[in-house]
Amino acid sequence: GDSVTQKQGQVTLSEDDFLFINCTYSTTTYPTLLWYVQYLGQGPQLLLKVTTANNKGISRGFEATYDKGTTSFHLQKASVQESDSAVYFCALGPSNTNKVVFGTGTRLQVLP
Amino acid sequence: AQTIHQWPVAEIKAVGSPLSLGCTIKGKSSPNLYWYWQATGGTLQQLFYSITVGQVESVVQLNLSASRPKDDQFILSTEKLLLSHSGFYLCAWSLLGGLSQNTLYFGAGTRLSVL
Numbered sequence: 001g002d003s004v005t006q007k008q009g010q011v012t013l014s015e016d017d018f019l020f021i022n023c024t025y026s027t028t029t030y031p032t033l034l035w036y037v038q039y040l041g042q043g044p045q046l047l048l049k050v051t052t053a054n055n056k057g058i059s060r061g062f063e064a065t066y067d068k069g070t071t072s073f074h075l076q077k078a079s080v081q082e083s084d085s086a087v088y089f090c091a092l093g094p095s096n097t098n099k100v101v102f103g104t105g106t107r108l109q110v111l112p
Numbered sequence: 113a114q115t116i117h118q119w120p121v122a123e124i125k126a127v128g129s130p131l132s133l134g135c136t137i138k139g140k141s142s143p144n145l146y147w148y149w150q151a152t153g154g155t156l157q158q159l160f161y162s163i164t165v166g167q168v169e170s171v172v173q174l175n176l177s178a179s180r181p182k183d184d185q186f187i188l189s190t191e192k193l194l195l196s197h198s199g200f201y202l203c204a205w206s207l208l209g210g211l212s213q214n215t216l217y218f219g220a221g222t223r224l225s226v227l
Contacts, residue, residue: 032214043202043218044156089156093214098144098163099171100216102156 002027004092006103014111019077021106023064023090026071032093033066033073034100039086047075047088082110114139118203118219125193125226133188133222135203143205145186146216147178150200162186163208198226 003026013019025033032051036044048057053068062077073090090103115138125131137143147159160178162168168178175194179187186203200223204216 034215036216043204043221044216046215046217049215098161098169099158100214104155107153 002101004103008106010107012109016079019080021075023073029094034091036089085110116219122223135186137184146204148202
């Protein structure tokens with residue numbers, strides 16, 4: 001079945017550090033790939049999405065490239081801020097179902 | 113603009129007691145609606161989805177049920193709570209059909225503690 005893997009459970013950085021969150025996926029369809037961000041006590045918010053392979057999504061300084069060859073959708077940001085502290089979920093939306101599959105999430109803590 | 117409202121914000125309930133959680137979507141006609149459950153510090157597990165009034169599909173069996181009595185309303189309920197029902201319940205909507213249906217917009221959630 002469809003699945004998403006996020007290997008990093010927690011990432012701790014200092015302000016202005018480079019962020020890299022690993023995400024790989026497995027599917028037999030042509031999915032939409034998404035990143036959601038969940039701030040403490042809130043529901044997840046869509047951060048960015050990419051519907052076409054080899055395209056890049058960019059939002060609020062974050063970017064992710066839909067790499068069909070390596071089945072990856074890693075999230076990056078050049079310079080993190082303390083306000084970026086949150087849980088980041090990679091997600092896969094298969095093209096033929098009504099279900100979005102989420103990864104286990106990566107908790108980002110940015111120290112001032 | 114679309115708004116999604118969940119109620120209550122939080123609940124503390126006893127094992128074996130009934131539960132009803134609600135969700136209302138305003139500003140969007142005939143959306144897909146979803147219930148998700150999130151254990152503390154955990155991932156998001158889809159429970160139910162509905163594409164139209166009166167039709168609800170179950171994704172996992174957790175001794176919960178869902179109903180869609182109106183186009184803009186989605187209800188999650190059970191007659192008998194278990195300890196394992198504790199967690200964060202999230203309602204979400206998406207546009208109907210095509211790739212847009214994979215973009216979910218979540219409510220603020222209801223935190224449930226079963227004691």
